[in-house]
Amino acid sequence: MTLTALGDEAVLAYFPDEAAAVQFATGLRAANPPWLFDVVPAYASVGVFFDAAQIRLPDVMALLQARATVARGTDSPPSTASARSARIPVCYEMQLDLPRVCEATGLDADEVIRLHTTTTYTVYAIGFVPGFPYLGYLPPPLCGVSRLPSPRLRVEPGSVGLTGRQTGIYPLPRPGGWNLIGRTPLVIVDVADGFFPLHVGDRVEFHRIDEQQFRELAGERLHVL
Numbered sequence: 001m002t003l004t005a006l007g008d009e010a011v012l013a014y015f016p017d018e019a020a021a022v023q024f025a026t027g028l029r030a031a032n033p034p035w036l037f038d039v040v041p042a043y044a045s046v047g048v049f050f051d052a053a054q055i056r057l058p059d060v061m062a063l064l065q066a067r068a069t070v071a072r073g074t075d076s077p078p079s080t081a082s083a084r085s086a087r088i089p090v091c092y093e094m095q096l097d098l099p100r101v102c103e104a105t106g107l108d109a110d111e112v113i114r115l116h117t118t119t120t121y122t123v124y125a126i127g128f129v130p131g132f133p134y135l136g137y138l139p140p141p142l143c144g145v146s147r148l149p150s151p152r153l154r155v156e157p158g159s160v161g162l163t164g165r166q167t168g169i170y171p172l173p174r175p176g177g178w179n180l181i182g183r184t185p186l187v188i189v190d191v192a193d194g195f196f197p198l199h200v201g202d203r204v205e206f207h208r209i210d211e212q213q214f215r216e217l218a219g220e221r222l223h224v225l
Contacts, residue, residue: 001068003061006047009037011060013046013068018124018136021046022201024068031067035060041200042125043134085203086224088169090117090160090182091214097148097179101162104145115139116181116206121167123202131171131189133198138165151177158184160206185209185217197224 001024002014015021025041028048035054040047050060092098092113101112121135137143147163152175155161159170161178170176171189189196198204202224209217 001065003064005057005061008057009052010047010049011057011064013048013064015044015046018044018122020044022122026201028064028067033063042127083201083203084199084224085205086198086222087205087207088184088186088188088222089209089213089217090184090206091209091211092116092182093211094183094214095181097161098181100148101142101145101179101181105141107141112142112181113208115142116162116167117208119205121204123198123200123204126196126198126200129170129172129174130191131196131198133168133188133202133204135167135169135204136165138162138167145179147177148179151175155180156183158186158188160184182206183214185214186220186222188222190221195221197222199224 004012004014006012013024015024021041021044025039025046028036029039035050037049037051040049048060048064098109098112102109105112107115119139121137123133124136125134126132127134142162143165145163154173155170155176157170157172159180160182161168161170161176161180163178168178169184169188172191187195188198
């Protein structure tokens with residue numbers, strides 16, 4: 001682990017891989033020392049925000065380094081037994097870019113959908129708009145599809161897209177340049193109500209529904225177990 005000061009009230013910790021970062025973040029959250037404000041994992045890094053009135057930056061860095069050293073000494077792989085999971089319905093008929101994905105991968109539409117729905121993804125980061133889950137990683141045959149040459153000015157909420165090695169869900173109407181291969185009817189974010197069900201480290205699977213099922217489920221909230 002490598003530590004870097006992020007201002008005078010935060011530390012950024014870098015790890016060799018995503019699993020180590022999630023394990024470290026989960027352990028630190030569980031320990032919940034009194035000086036801790038927040039823990040924000042994103043891929044192979046973890047931001048640790050603390051109360052500078054209670055503890056000095058060098059002391060935080062020393063404590064984090066000691067925690068990482070102890071974790072390495074356990075020789076235990078990151079546990080996924082306590083990871084939360086979500087199963088998200090997607091109507092793949094409600095797509096805009098499936099032909100583009102097929103052309104880029106050399107796969108037909110059914111195979112793209114099969115691969116997308118038979119993979120278990122991990123939420124590695126939440127960003128660019130509130131609640132947007134960056135999910136990794138796509139199976140190799142689906143990897144490498146570039147973003148659109150020009151982003152759309154509006155992507156509808158619930159749209160499921162992919163690019164590079166990742167897939168994700170647009171929770172709000174926003175511009176976006178990912179390849180849209182379907183849409184979920186579920187609400188995955190309600191900013192006004194403080195509803196943000198997906199967290200870093202959660203597991204996500206997609207399953208296929210038709211347009212009638214989409215209409216029946218429209219407006220229901222995502223449940224993460």
